Amino acid sequence: MGQGAAQILAYSIVLVALGYPLGLYMARVYAAPGFGSRVLGSLERGFYRIVGTDPEREQDWKSYAKTVIVFTALFFLVVYAIQRLQAHLFLNPDHEQAVAPHIALNTSVSFVTNTNWQFYGGEYTMSYFTQMTALAVQQFVSAGAGMAVLAAVIRGISRRSSSTLGNFWVDLYRSLVYVLLPLSLLLAVVLVSQGDPQTFGGHAVAHTVEGGLQLIGRGPVALMVAIKQLGTNGGGFYNSNAAVPFENPTGLTNFLEAVAILLIPVGQVFMFGKMVLARRHAWMVFASMFVLFLVGVGIAFPAEQHGSQVLRASGVDIAQGGGQSGGNMTDKEVRFGIADTALWATATTDASNGAVDGGHDAFTAVGGAVPLVNMFVGEVIFGGVGSGLYGMFFYIVIAVFVAGLMVGRTPEWLGKKIEAREIKYAAVGALFVPTLALSLTAVSIVTKLGLASVFNPGAHGFSEALYAYTSQSNNNGSAFAGYGATSFSADLGAVAMLLGRFLPMVAALALGGALAAKKVVPVSAGTFRTDGPTFAVLLVGVVVLTAGLMVFPALTLGPIVEGLTR
């Protein structure tokens, strides 16, 4: 356990050490009008010219939301069309056929909503052209869109008596070119040096030592892995995602890829502090998230080390030490062992990433409940790029509202009065997605069509369905991967992903718009302070009580029953 705990500690330190300066940098990226050197600046101006936007002209929240939605809808059509037509397009050395209609629909929604739920195995379904121009482009663009929306919402919080939040094209361009692209290239270089392929050469054919034939799937892997980790996308090149040595060959790549999952979301907390000039408040938000992160990994790691019922009963040696990591090694890789896989599973569901370096379906009941609850609370424990922090804003508004009720004063947040309208947006933002997830889970387990997707028997089968719709509604994309693809589950999932992406996003922009219009009230003795530990405790409590309680009855039907099964 000591070795594992040391890795988790190192992970936390590196995350903050890199995230903090990145956050300050991103605050400059979204603030300064003339950001970037002369060369970069002229590229940027060129982009605005051909897109036909005046970077000085800002949009109000409705106009901003409309642009994001139109932009995403257009890409939905493109991604769908490329999948259907890939057999006739370029860069298809392995001769992949057209993707089936319902799978293509699900996948298209999945990638434009930053979910990256995968009802297909990449290495034997998608051509290189599809992976690159349809899927990986969305891994950049959908992440950039989420980051843009967050920047706009934060402007709304920091401004006073303003009707506008910013220009979507400016925020998108800057997210892509000044943040996501350089970080991805940096990470991709390390990955390819460690063994991630990057080739257009098609699969390799090996004549194995014992005289068999082995196909080895290759492709433009390294760059896609880099952006899927950094952009909280999670959609891998290979079916088994980051468990595959070609996506994640060493302990070092595993560490860096896991850091990449939370790097930008952590940075955005500090970016928020800088942009609204409330660093202590940002540190308290960080502390709340960090505590929830530690609780998650602190439960998942020992649970997986303890082992599953089947393995404990089998009599094989699951004790750690003596040349093995022991524990629940089902669907896990030797080079990662238990600690790294549990850490990754926690991080990937704290964020809306969804990449996995081991099979979650084979996790123990308790170990598998951690990712489930992480997602269910709305992925606000750092969360997705952009979406995580604006999701946390909903809870912050609810927290100051609760505090206001307790002291009997009008609640305030960063000098803005929180009134009925803001509470409505926050309540919708916080409660809609968990409701959606539970409703769709219910639909999937009371219909024959839905039940066809369940793979494991008993309570675990229910967990698979609950996990599937929690993951898709929250735009995570990780899975209890036994849950199977049917036309019905593909379409139901598409509904989950679409609503789960855009309803909270619009609510967040509306909240930003409402706050932007307000005046700032001076701090008084009755103001509830949001820059102290009391606030952090309250915020954790609100997250746990709001969404945590909603998922509890469902947990009793799945993981809890399973955990009590012998």
Place this chain on the structure above:
Amino acid sequence: MLRDLRSSIVAGAVLTLAFGLAVPAAFTGFAQVAFHHQANGSLITVRGTVVGSSLAAQSFTKARYFHERPSATSPAYNADGTAFANLGPTSPALARSVEQAAQAILKLEGPYNPGLTIHDIPVDAVTTSGSGIDPDISPAYARLQSARVAARRRLPLAAVRRLVRLHTDGRSLGFLGEPGVNVLELNLALDRLAGAGR
């Protein structure tokens, strides 16, 4: 609306060209030059023939070789169709597959390891890996197999153990990840060492 649509079409085209084609093409060019071996799949060539990749398990069934972990891919060790087994923690199918794997190991290794019981079998030996092509086994599982491989190859046990140590990848930077023994590389080293053997 129309204005957004027009902007989106142009932006979509520009971003697809840049992030979907130009950047990946340039990066692939760089990777092929700077990290040619890794960028092409870390393939291992013996006398001009590609025999596998150091990042993918392959099937070993003969007694003179170290064996890999179980694989859930179809066929086993399919490096172009990776897969989890997806069997839950209380799954009867999991119980059966663990039991079968353990019995097979007892039968195979028992004669070379007197007194071997199921309690001596490390868990990675009876569980499927995440990818189905995990190139590593735990040092504990390698130790268990060493006696058999040494006997079948008429090598001193110490020589086999020395090779195992040589092909054990430690933790990255000394503390990241877990140690593992690369089975394909180890078996190739054994073949080079002995040249022959049953």
